[in-house]
Amino acid sequence: xxxxxxxxxxxxxxxxxxxxxxxxxxxxxxxxxxxxxxxxxxxxxxxxxxxxxxxxxxxxxxxxxxxxxxxxxxxxxxxxxxxxxxxxxxxxxxxxxxxxxxxxxxxxxxxxxxxxxxxxxxxxxxxxxxxxxxxxxxxxxxxxxxxxxxxxxxxxxxxxxxxxxxxxxxxxxxxxxxxxxxxxxxxxxxxxxxxxxxxxxxxxxxxxxxxxxxxxxxxxxxxxxxxxxxxxxxxxxxxxxxxxxxxxxxxxxxxxxxxxxxxxxxxxxxxxxxxxxxxxxxxxxxxxxxxxxxxxxxxxxxxxxxxxxxxxxxxxxxxxxxxxxxxxxxxxxxxxxxxxxxxxxxxxxxxxxxxxxxxxxxxxxxxxxxxxxxxxxxxxxxxxxxxxxxxxxxxxxxxxxxxxxxxxxxxxxxxxx
Amino acid sequence: xxxxxxxxxxxxxxxxxxxxxxxxxxxxxxxxxxxxxxxxxxxxxxxxxxxxxxxxxxxxxxxxxxxxxxxxxxxxxxxxxxxxxxxxxxxxxxxxxxxxxxxxxxxxxxxxxxxxxxxxxxxxxxxxxxxxxxxxxxxxxxxxxxxxxxxxxxxxxxxxxxxxxxxxxxxxxxxxxxxxxxxxxxxxxxxxxxxxxxxxxxxxxxxxxxxxxxxxxxxxxxxxxxxxxxxxxxxxxxxxxxxx
Numbered sequence: 001x002x003x004x005x006x007x008x009x010x011x012x013x014x015x016x017x018x019x020x021x022x023x024x025x026x027x028x029x030x031x032x033x034x035x036x037x038x039x040x041x042x043x044x045x046x047x048x049x050x051x052x053x054x055x056x057x058x059x060x061x062x063x064x065x066x067x068x069x070x071x072x073x074x075x076x077x078x079x080x081x082x083x084x085x086x087x088x089x090x091x092x093x094x095x096x097x098x099x100x101x102x103x104x105x106x107x108x109x110x111x112x113x114x115x116x117x118x119x120x121x122x123x124x125x126x127x128x129x130x131x132x133x134x135x136x137x138x139x140x141x142x143x144x145x146x147x148x149x150x151x152x153x154x155x156x157x158x159x160x161x162x163x164x165x166x167x168x169x170x171x172x173x174x175x176x177x178x179x180x181x182x183x184x185x186x187x188x189x190x191x192x193x194x195x196x197x198x199x200x201x202x203x204x205x206x207x208x209x210x211x212x213x214x215x216x217x218x219x220x221x222x223x224x225x226x227x228x229x230x231x232x233x234x235x236x237x238x239x240x241x242x243x244x245x246x247x248x249x250x251x252x253x254x255x256x257x258x259x260x261x262x263x264x265x266x267x268x269x270x271x272x273x274x275x276x277x278x279x280x281x282x283x284x285x286x287x288x289x290x291x292x293x294x295x296x297x298x299x300x301x302x303x304x305x306x307x308x309x310x311x312x313x314x315x316x317x318x319x320x321x322x323x324x325x326x327x328x329x330x331x332x333x334x335x336x337x338x339x340x341x342x343x344x345x346x347x348x349x350x351x352x353x354x355x356x357x358x359x360x361x362x363x364x365x366x367x368x369x370x371x372x373x374x375x376x377x378x379x380x381x382x383x384x385x386x387x388x389x390x391x392x393x394x395x396x397x398x399x400x401x402x403x404x405x406x407x408x409x410x411x412x413x414x415x416x417x
Numbered sequence: 418x419x420x421x422x423x424x425x426x427x428x429x430x431x432x433x434x435x436x437x438x439x440x441x442x443x444x445x446x447x448x449x450x451x452x453x454x455x456x457x458x459x460x461x462x463x464x465x466x467x468x469x470x471x472x473x474x475x476x477x478x479x480x481x482x483x484x485x486x487x488x489x490x491x492x493x494x495x496x497x498x499x500x501x502x503x504x505x506x507x508x509x510x511x512x513x514x515x516x517x518x519x520x521x522x523x524x525x526x527x528x529x530x531x532x533x534x535x536x537x538x539x540x541x542x543x544x545x546x547x548x549x550x551x552x553x554x555x556x557x558x559x560x561x562x563x564x565x566x567x568x569x570x571x572x573x574x575x576x577x578x579x580x581x582x583x584x585x586x587x588x589x590x591x592x593x594x595x596x597x598x599x600x601x602x603x604x605x606x607x608x609x610x611x612x613x614x615x616x617x618x619x620x621x622x623x624x625x626x627x628x629x630x631x632x633x634x635x636x637x638x639x640x641x642x643x644x645x646x647x648x649x650x651x652x653x654x655x656x657x658x659x660x661x
Contacts, residue, residue: 007547331544411486
């Protein structure tokens, strides 16, 4: 055991002496690994960033919320079976809540009506178009997955009386009020005046999907009075008590909704119950596809670097054939020689990895400062992965030449000039 | 166990001087060179005892290099018996051969074979690293060996800062450092001027006096004359084996 430790110490000493003796050659070899590691880790930060914003976007849907809607989130082939479904009305929420209240040990907590449409919002000379404007009630606070930057949500009383107040998403507030606080100011939504009572915190988005940043919330009554009309269809968001029992809750909700709709047994549901999970199942393959393709392409750069390492290790073994013979004559085992060359190739590669991850870290830092919106996420895990991958690359690339060196016949090696 | 550095005078008697170190019997070695089979050794028998000073001579192609590689456990015989201090070398694995070279055999090469970027001290320490000796003991032993060959004041010099004779002394210190059973020297003066060669042969004489077992492979009669026994090879066979 101690012998192995001394051999390893000796191998590291030789490796660094070799690198110092061949600075140019070592640098060029390491450069291949540096480029490879920079490519892979940069791709890693991008994938990681994509992952985080994707998770954030999904979290916005709420992992304990079921959506009762006219359409399912999966793409139906038979749209004609859905198109004539009755709209989901705010009144349905009241009925559903009565059914929930009447069910013993219900897995459902509350149903919240949401109606929405796209609208333009104006303040002074500024205007934001295509704002997702939703009308809902005070219970919405229970499923809101983002914090308030300032202000608050309307209460149930404000919602029921239809007070013209609103809550703005981060980006909307930024666009309308570049300076100063929007709270207390009056904005025009579809040319109707609404007083701002709250602004949501910044959330970020994945591929521009659901983000509260570009939304506005108004009381349900006010929406119906000023923006929509009573007959306008919407959706119900139903909060579940225990997110570990989502499937059961979904079954209960389907049953409850059938009662609300007065549907007969055997009749097809005339509504859909959607969950975050379904969305995730659709988006996950896309995300994984991007990750695999990205890592494969950048991995090629690392592969080229590995070939460089292998090549230089072959050269090193050839040059030092006589030294290998001498070491064997003095009692070096196969293992000793194998380790010596593996450590040499791994060291060069690891140095490349260190420089490479350092460079990526700098680039990620600079990019995130210059363009805060870019989804970039540099983590200590990535540093660890970068170093392990570079050392591993060195070991794998160095293996064939090191194995050859360890198998040299000492008689032949000693005679080599 | 003999202690090579202990100040003792070896008894000057004819052989056997001590216990048997090497016994080879009817050893042959074949090489395949393309379609041709070369009989490097055709049946060689030899016994070497502790504290012998032996010269192996012969023209090129006589098989003396092959015999030396065999004695040094760098190579194994095609047929025949080879016992090193009673152990069967023919049956040994590569790693067992490496261990026996490390502990039992000290090599001295014509071209010195020092590691160019390592100091004299680190060169001499190398066999001790492979023997698994901890660093402080290692360094002490290496310093001792360098002092014994008269290089106590050159331990931190690298080979290119030393003369040819000094380099060969470092190599001899490296050969001695693990207290081997035999020291195997291949043309030890071949790359040295005659004056330095004489100094190295005087050092060998001194090592012999201290109780070491020396085997010198050479084609120079002058060098062989320093030994106590000369084995002459011709065409893969022992031609003569006589004490001096």
